[in-house]
Amino acid sequence: MNSDPRQDLIHAATQFYQLGWMVGTAGNLSAKLPDGSFWITASGKSKGQLTENDFVRVSPDGEVLESPHPQNRPSAETSIHQTLYSLFPDANACYHVHSIEANLVSRFTEKDNLPLPPLEMLKGLGVWTENPEVVMPVFKNYLEVPRIAAEIGDRFKLSPPDVPALLIVYHGVTVWADSPEKAKNYLEIAEYIFRYIVASHQLSL
């Protein structure tokens, strides 16, 4: 992993913007440094046009350590990144986007999880069982983001998720991984699975 991962985050955001997953200011990306602090997109930045100045480096407890612009504020959803880094010490990157498909599938269940089809692609999310029966956790979307983060922490402490990804209803998907490259792969695979679920729904399969 780079000692300064901001270029990785910029490249990922550019790709996700082009895919329509980070339109306008939607979504936030972060990557951890060896000292435990992490660079995260500053709040309200256009995700298709990020530069190295559009980030904030924060400590594991959310204190701002470095800010290229005095006006930069950490992403409004920093508490979710903090929670995931604290729950999963091996995680070094955390990516959150707002695709149409993530929003659609978040409504396809009335429970607090989404059953995933037993696709070969699940191997790309670390699921290697035959005919896997796994679910993606789904959380309510509260205006107070720390409340979402607290529910994530409470639930995952009791029962770790089957896959390194979660959905927030009517909001988007978040993945975490041990490197920015893996987080990008996880997100692409999660989004592929969402497209499959939406297509199956349309075809009544």
Ligand SMILES: CSCCC(=O)C(=O)COP(=O)(O)O
């Ligand atoms: C139009 S996006 C609304 C806020 C949000 O959900 C998001 O992902 C971006 O917030 P940030 O503070 O990270 O810019």
Ligand SMILES: [Zn+2]
């Ligand atoms: Zn969001």
